[in-house]
Amino acid sequence: MAGKLGIVAGGGRLPQLLIDSCLETGRDFFVLALKGQADPQIVEKAPHEWVRIGAAGRGFAILREQGIEELVMAGRVRRPSLMDLRPDIRAVTFFARLGLKGVGDDGLLRALIRELEEEGYRVVGIDELLPALRAEEGVLGGRRPDEQAEADIARGKAVLSALARVDVGQAVVVQQGIVLGVEAVEGTDALLQRCGPLKRDGPGGVLVKLSKQGQETRVDMPTVGPDTVRQAANARLRGIAVEAGATIVVDADELVEAADRAGLFVIGVTQDT
Amino acid sequence: MAGKLGIVAGGGRLPQLLIDSCLETGRDFFVLALKGQADPQIVEKAPHEWVRIGAAGRGFAILREQGIEELVMAGRVRRPSLMDLRPDIRAVTFFARLGLKGVGDDGLLRALIRELEEEGYRVVGIDELLPALRAEEGVLGGRRPDEQAEADIARGKAVLSALARVDVGQAVVVQQGIVLGVEAVEGTDALLQRCGPLKRDGPGGVLVKLSKQGQETRVDMPTVGPDTVRQAANARLRGIAVEAGATIVVDADELVEAADRAGLFVIGVTQDT
Numbered sequence: 346m347a348g349k350l351g352i353v354a355g356g357g358r359l360p361q362l363l364i365d366s367c368l369e370t371g372r373d374f375f376v377l378a379l380k381g382q383a384d385p386q387i388v389e390k391a392p393h394e395w396v397r398i399g400a401a402g403r404g405f406a407i408l409r410e411q412g413i414e415e416l417v418m419a420g421r422v423r424r425p426s427l428m429d430l431r432p433d434i435r436a437v438t439f440f441a442r443l444g445l446k447g448v449g450d451d452g453l454l455r456a457l458i459r460e461l462e463e464e465g466y467r468v469v470g471i472d473e474l475l476p477a478l479r480a481e482e483g484v485l486g487g488r489r490p491d492e493q494a495e496a497d498i499a500r501g502k503a504v505l506s507a508l509a510r511v512d513v514g515q516a517v518v519v520q521q522g523i524v525l526g527v528e529a530v531e532g533t534d535a536l537l538q539r540c541g542p543l544k545r546d547g548p549g550g551v552l553v554k555l556s557k558q559g560q561e562t563r564v565d566m567p568t569v570g571p572d573t574v575r576q577a578a579n580a581r582l583r584g585i586a587v588e589a590g591a592t593i594v595v596d597a598d599e600l601v602e603a604a605d606r607a608g609l610f611v612i613g614v615t616q617d618t
Numbered sequence: 619m620a621g622k623l624g625i626v627a628g629g630g631r632l633p634q635l636l637i638d639s640c641l642e643t644g645r646d647f648f649v650l651a652l653k654g655q656a657d658p659q660i661v662e663k664a665p666h667e668w669v670r671i672g673a674a675g676r677g678f679a680i681l682r683e684q685g686i687e688e689l690v691m692a693g694r695v696r697r698p699s700l701m702d703l704r705p706d707i708r709a710v711t712f713f714a715r716l717g718l719k720g721v722g723d724d725g726l727l728r729a730l731i732r733e734l735e736e737e738g739y740r741v742v743g744i745d746e747l748l749p750a751l752r753a754e755e756g757v758l759g760g761r762r763p764d765e766q767a768e769a770d771i772a773r774g775k776a777v778l779s780a781l782a783r784v785d786v787g788q789a790v791v792v793q794q795g796i797v798l799g800v801e802a803v804e805g806t807d808a809l810l811q812r813c814g815p816l817k818r819d820g821p822g823g824v825l826v827k828l829s830k831q832g833q834e835t836r837v838d839m840p841t842v843g844p845d846t847v848r849q850a851a852n853a854r855l856r857g858i859a860v861e862a863g864a865t866i867v868v869d870a871d872e873l874v875e876a877a878d879r880a881g882l883f884v885i886g887v888t889q890d891t
Contacts, residue, residue: 508800
């Protein structure tokens with residue numbers, strides 16, 4: 346049986362799903378709830394302690410005190426400003442060692458995992474603990490893409506593949522072959538919001554969301570849920586294509602219901618190699 | 619001496635510069651002012667007629683009546699909705715022949731030029747008529763990029779080069795190696811607007827704006843002006859890199875003044891090959 350699990354909890358419902366799973370299987374766990382990020386209603390029903398993102402020293406102390414062996418990071422983390430970060434000595438040392446110049450998000454996360462592993466913790470992806478949340482290949486729900494939508498998905502895959510080579514982008518919106526928007530650091534919500542008014546006449550576009558090849562999916566796996574569907578519907582898209590095996594689907598039942606109601610398809614696809 | 623010039627006028631100051639140049643050199647010209655796009659104050663002082671974008675038949679008739687031999691398209695054109703377009707028979711025939719499926723902006727413009735050329739008109743780029751507006755290599759104004767900014771420019775060039783291979787993107791904003799935003803169809807103004815709030819701590823980012831390799835620059839050449847500088851300053855960028863030889867600089871004096879006042883660099887760079 347795996348040792349005690351530390352759940353580093355950000356926003357959204359994912360921490361809840363992990364807590365439920367631990368309670369069901371009887372696995373010992375402890376929640377490190379990130380201040381300003383995790384949902385109090387979720388974490389306060391479980392054994393937990395609140396920590397600031399900048400308080401790395403305190404975080405490491407909790408891991409030790411609690412005898413944690415394995416770590417999983419779950420949920421959205423909004424990047425704090427340097428003001429809010431107020432790094433403690435442990436965090437400052439980490440950043441200083443890293444050097445700040447030119448480290449992208451992925452580089453930062455990779456360094457954080459390395460740091461944790463050097464301290465003897467095992468870091469696992471949420472999809473390892475909850476494999477049922479992984480998107481499968483094929484359609485979810487009642488709709489499937491037509492010929493134009495298939496062409497838009499193929500175009501989106503090609504664009505993301507080109508972008509992955511320069512370490513940018515996880516999502517694009519494509520309508521009738523035209524790339525309406527490319528996601529950089531602003532996030533999928535912001536991408537969908539701005540693509541609504543950019544819609545051209547005729548059949549709407551498709552959101553294509555893939556992992557970057559080489560992306561550190563243990564802490565930053567693409568995630569979709571009912572909200573993604575609602576936002577895509579607001580942007581008058583016709584569907585969503587995610588990467589089978591490399592996307593977390595939160596609340597799949599509710600997502601399918603929302604998609605069917607809005608007339609959107611949701612499909613798991615594979616990356617071109 | 620070149621024959622009579624038809625100036626298809628969109629928004630902004632570029633049509634004015636062409637009119638001035640014709641008046642100075644004594645070249646015969648006529649303005650086709652695009653309704654809802656061209657500035658009445660500019661075109662109404664010159665020989666002109668207003669035409670709707672959808673009224674292709676009327677446009678061709680004017681070209682014939684006026685004995686125009688050479689055509690230049692100048693100024694911003696906001697894409698009309700299909701409602702506003704109200705294509706006449708000539709325009710409908712054009713679109714029908716083209717087929718609408720999967721034709722990007724560039725494909726559309728290329729087809730339009732082909733159509734004009736088949737009718738015997740010569741279509742020239744604005745930079746051919748006003749070569750002095752072409753950005754040159756090197757800095758404009760008093761500032762130059764430091765080492766970090768040079769690195770960000772190089773990163774931006776690499777990202778745009780990857781994107782050009784899939785026919786997307788003319789501009790990116792890069793800060794400390796992180797790509798804050800990628801321009802798709804929303805335009806540089808919208809890109810700059812959203813990148814302001816995305817700024818990370820530390821030295822600000824750089825706008826890198828290049829032509830797509832293979833882009834139809836005769837009708838769609840990247841353009842910068844004083845407004846670009848003001849918007850970049852609002853987004854707290856440190857500078858702008860444009861493509862030498864393939865960018866139109868409007869009102870260079872005012873642009874330099876705005877850049878110097880805001881402490882931004884503006885530099886003409888070459889694409890990697």
